[in-house]
Amino acid sequence: MDGQAELYLSLNELRALLRRTYEALYHHGYDFAVMARSCLWLEVHGFDGIGLILRSLDDLETPCREIKLSETSQNQFVLNGYGRCLIPFVNAAADLAIGSAEENGFGQIDIINVFGRLNILAALKKTARLNLYSTAIWYDAGEARTHILWLNSSKDLPDYYILDESKDGPWGQSGLRFVCSKTADIISENVNVVLPHDAVPYKTCEQLARAHDLVLENGIPISVEAYSKLNKIADRLLVPSTDASRRGAGE
Amino acid sequence: MSIQAKIRDNRTEFMRPAATVMDVSRLGCLYPYPLSFMRSLLRRVMTQNWQIKPANISLDDEGYGHAIYEITTPRAVFSYVIFAKYLNPENRSDRVIAEDWDMTVTLCEGQVDTERLAKLKANVPLQEKGRVDTSCFVLSRANKSVRNFESVVTSLAAGQQPDLDAMAKVGYLYRTTAVYGSGKFGMADWDKVKSRWPDFGSPFDAEMFSCWMIRHFSLVQADHVAAKRSPETAVEMDEKIKRYVGIGNATGLGMAPYLINHPLLINNWIEVRETALARVLSMTVPDEIKRGHFICLALKAMQHLNEISTDNEDQNTLNANARKDLEQALKWFESDNISAWYELTDYAASHLSVEARELLNVLLLELYPDLISDLKDQLCVDEIYSLQANMRLDDLKKLIETHYAWALDIDYSDPKTQGIFWYRSEEKMEPRLGRRFEEPGAASEMLLGIGWYVCACYTDLCEFIVLHSAKTTTARFVFAHPQHRYITRRMQTMAKTRYGEIRINAIDLDVLPIQLLRCKLSFFGVGKFDPRSRMWVRNTMFQGAPLVSDIGSNIGDTWCFPIRPTVE
Known part of the structure; x- marks a missing residue:
């Protein structure tokens, strides 16, 4: 989080603010509730979900959203985001792979030409709830680092690895691969191609769980500036007060 | 048929159907009950x-x-x-x-x-x-009920107890506002x-x-x-009067979106309540002791209704009719030696108003607190509305037709059925209602017209099936129509529950939010409803309830339907 943390919000408070923020951005054109939950999930685990929104605002504010989906097989999808932010369509994209995994045991989607890829985290959380195994892998060309999220057992949260090297794959410079399966071995095969056996997680699932417990106990720190920016967006939903509107409250 | 045969073990038989229970006009007639x-x-x-x-x-x-x-x-x-x-x-x-x-x-x-x-x-x-x-x-x-507070203080300062007539009319010294x-x-x-x-x-x-x-x-x-x-000269207020003093409450539109936005939780609350009623109807018989208790409780409830004072004529009529109906039911009960409680509820179903029927149900629940008290632990639920991505579209279509027929039956081509929109005012985000075709702000409306979203989703779903296949997955449908992802996962989730959604068209021109308010307030345990408009209601909480000083005494949980005390 950039700036000094000056305000502590409860999870519910931040969730409500994020819902209104996304609702103000897209009205009901997207599943604003699940978008808010995804961002909240990042924030409570220490991954600066709010910063991700604020840095993506120019893109999020641009209404035209041309993305292209193709199916390479019954269980495999490729989605071209044409350089857009992943936030609005990450959940629906993950649904495709999850649906295939539930139906056929395995599902995969390669999402190319996007940014804000950490938003895929919430999809792994969902696979855990569905007793699926999953992984998300991407290469960040800007930082020259490879990111691997790996839900490799019956845990609620994935382990998060960051490698200081480029790993070639279908994800390219600005894409990611999300795979989920009913069996652990398919996921391991995908992960083992890029992850050294002795790699140490950047964050273990236990650390992520502790981060959640900590914010539940104390609240989520947020800079007044970021809080103000989000509220400014969310406040677009507010309707000016008039005599007529006061009658609409029961006066 | 023997009593044993009548008292059926299968409680499911006594669970009322969703179409009956979740109708918002019935929910707007609920009274507090022992698990409130x-x-x-x-x-x-x-x-x-x-x-x-x-x-x-x-x-x-x-x-x-x-x-x-x-x-x-x-x-x-x-x-x-x-x-x-x-x-x-x-x-x-x-x-x-x-x-x-x-x-x-x-x-x-x-x-x-x-x-x-x-x-x-x-x-x-x-x-x-x-x-x-x-x-x-x-x-x-x-906030103080200024007139009542001052009147009470004046009386006490003069060494007299407060005027019970005034207390009966207002019922509290303070009113919570949030x-x-x-x-x-x-x-x-x-x-x-x-x-x-x-x-x-x-x-x-x-x-x-x-x-x-x-x-x-x-x-x-x-x-x-x-x-x-x-x-x-001052005296302290008599404890009997203190127990009769409740806490006022003013509840407005803010509470209504909660019920629509938490359908799993509300389903759970309703299911607990209906399970309690089913237990009483299926597992108990009206023996002499319970018959006596029932008669006493019914008389108390009638007196309670009689003592409610509101300026709202509709509410006065409802109260008067409920009392009259209850009196009729009591006469029938006393003249007919029934062998099972469901005979009474069957009688009520064919002779009494909905308001009186719900009141009667609460009287039965009050008779058997021990039989239902364990259900209070089932009131919580983790609300997860997860998309079932692999559901086939023909199954999704059937699901909507089965569980949301009430929504599909609404004719949204009639402007009246979408004549209202809900929005947040710039004044403290207070929820308000606007007239869709007359007032600005509909572009910022809150997502509360569930029936409308169901119909819009259903229309696009049918079209998608024609263009693609009924055998394709929900994931593909919501990817193509991301605006339907929320309502789809909501419908998929609620279809698994016993009672499902509250059946209300919240954007109808004639919508009565007060029905939602009363439903929620009844679960809180609130009584003495005093509607001030169709959008907000005054009410009284904790009237008749034990005092802090009663902790440690043997005072029982018998304070439902509070009535004016007798003070010497």
Whole structure:
């Protein structure tokens, strides 16, 4: 989080603010509730979900959203985001792979030409709830680092690895691969191609769980500036007060 | 048929169908019952013998200042902190948009020292404009019923008990105007409250406790001011009258979206209630003792209805008709020696109004608290509305047709059926209703017209099936139509429940939000509804309930349908 943390919000408070923020951005054109939950999930685990929104605002504010989906097989999808932010369509994209995994045991989607890829985290959380195994892998060309999220057992949260090297794959410079399966071995095969056996997680699932417990106990720190920016967006939903509107409250 | 044969083990047979139970006009007739939150809370406070002691009381002669009560439960210590002040009468408003109040309060973990008190004093009186921390879990405020408070104090100061006629008409000294919990304004999240402070781990426990403490302080303050005003002559209020004093409440549109936005939770509350009723109908018989109890309770309920005073003619008619219907049912009951309670409910179904039928159901539930008390532990639910991505579209279509036929039956081509939109006002985000075709703001409407979204989804789904295949997956449909992802996962989730959604077209021109308000308030345990419009209602909480000083005594959970006390 950039700036000094000056305000502590409860999870519910931040969730409500994020819902209104996304609702103000897209009205009901997207599943604003699940978008808010995804961002909240990042924030409570220490991954600066709010910063991700604020840095993506120019893109999020641009209404035209041309993305292209193709199916390479019954269980495999490729989605071209044409350089857009992943936030609005990450959940629906993950649904495709999850649906295939539930139906056929395995599902995969390669999402190319996007940014804000950490938003895929919430999809792994969902696979855990569905007793699926999953992984998300991407290469960040800007930082020259490879990111691997790996839900490799019956845990609620994935382990998060960051490698200081480029790993070639279908994800390219600005894409990611999300795979989920009913069996652990398919996921391991995908992960083992890029992850050294002795790699140490950047964050273990236990650390992520502790981060959640900590914010539940104390609240989520947020800079007044970021809080103000989000509220400014969310406040677009507010309707000016008039005599007529006061009658609409029961006066 | 023998009694044993009639008293069927299969409770499912007695569970009423969703179409009956979830109809909003019926939900708007619900009365409080033994598992209502304030009843459950006070049973626990009394049986666990919670200790509530004044820890730091500093009030001037007018009762202004602060008061801290220390609450010791079996597991922990909490503090209830009250700030009372003079309020300019011009600023006294029940609306959520008010900015000043006679009394502001918070409930927090642990003890409150001078430093913490100063922090709370700087924030709690500001309410929405202040910030508290995660050791607090309720923030609330209340306004005096000025005329009643002054009348009571004048009487007590003169050595007389308050005028019971006036008390019967108003029923309280203070009225709460908002009770916040669940992480608002920096407070602890519900997940923390539930896990860290299980003494307040059932729905709305903390909020109800706060209202009970406001009622307690209102009585303390009245005695205090009377004693200061006339030390020579003042008397304390009689305890019977104190129990008859409740805490007023004004509830507006803000509560209505909660019911629509939490369908899983509401389904759960309804299912618990219906399960309780099914248990009573299937597992009990009207023996002599219970027959006697029933008659006494019915008479008490009739007197209660008779004593309710409201300026709302519709509500007066409802109360009068319910009383008349109950009288008719009682006559029938006394003349016919029924062998099973369902004979009475069957009679009610064919002879009484919906209001009276729901009242009768509550009377039956009141007869068997031990049979249903365990159900209170089932009121909580983790609300997860997960998309079933692999569901085939023909199955999704069938699901909608089966579980949302009530929504598909609404003709949205008729402008009246979408004549209203709900929105948040710039004044404290207060929810309001607008006329869609006359007022601006519909572009910012809240997602509350569930039936409309169901129909829009269904239309696009049918088209998608034609263009693609009925055998393709829900994931593909919602990817192509992301605007339907929310309603789709909601429908998929609610289709698995017994009762599903509240059947309401919340955007109909003639929508009655007050029906939703009364439904929720009945689960709180609130009675004496006094509608002020179709959008907000005054009511009374905790009237007849035990006092803080009753903790440790043998006072029972018999305070439903409070009636005017007899004072010598």
